[in-house]
Amino acid sequence: RNILILNGPNLNLLGTREPDIYGAQTLRDVENACVGLARELSLSIDFRQSNDEGELVTWIQQARGHTDGIVINPAAYTHTSVAILDALNMYDGTVIEVHISNIHKREEFRHHSYVSGRADGVIAGCGTNGYLLALRQIAHRLG
Numbered sequence: 001r002n003i004l005i006l007n008g009p010n011l012n013l014l015g016t017r018e019p020d021i022y023g024a025q026t027l028r029d030v031e032n033a034c035v036g037l038a039r040e041l042s043l044s045i046d047f048r049q050s051n052d053e054g055e056l057v058t059w060i061q062q063a064r065g066h067t068d069g070i071v072i073n074p075a076a077y078t079h080t081s082v083a084i085l086d087a088l089n090m091y092d093g094t095v096i097e098v099h100i101s102n103i104h105k106r107e108e109f110r111h112h113s114y115v116s117g118r119a120d121g122v123i124a125g126c127g128t129n130g131y132l133l134a135l136r137q138i139a140h141r142l143g
């Protein structure tokens with residue numbers, strides 16, 4: 001079972017970026033936690049981050065046929081990117097959308113997600129634990 005975990009713009013600065021909203025864990029901490037849980041769940045994961053919308057689109061395209069699921073935190077592209085939605089619409093594995101913060105509790109412009117139109121599940125407001133919940137959900141769906 002191969003799972004791609006994608007992180008969008010500014011998540012490279014997790015831990016120092018608005019820690020009151022996003023917490024103290026770095027993206028490396030999140031990756032390490034995902035690697036540990038993946039081992040337990042017998043999943044193989046590929047954990048990536050990009051500040052570039054096109055690069056995220058390319059990675060989603062390349063995941064077709066090679067992976068069983070994608071966990072994606074599209075960050076700000078959640079609210080703007082038809083291109084990421086279109087790429088996910090060509091992907092036939094399980095897609096779980098993750099947001100560290102509860103986007104529905106925040107500014108109005110964060111309430112709409114293009115990606116949710118494709119996601120099989122959405123996790124928001126559970127902090128970085130959301131990534132682990134997403135992996136558990138994918139493992140559950142794959143059986």
Ligand code: DQA
Nearest residue numbers: 073074075076099100101110
């Ligand atoms: C985020 C929420 C987005 O609105 C924001 O632009 C982010 C992170 C989250 O994980 O809570 O960069 O996706």
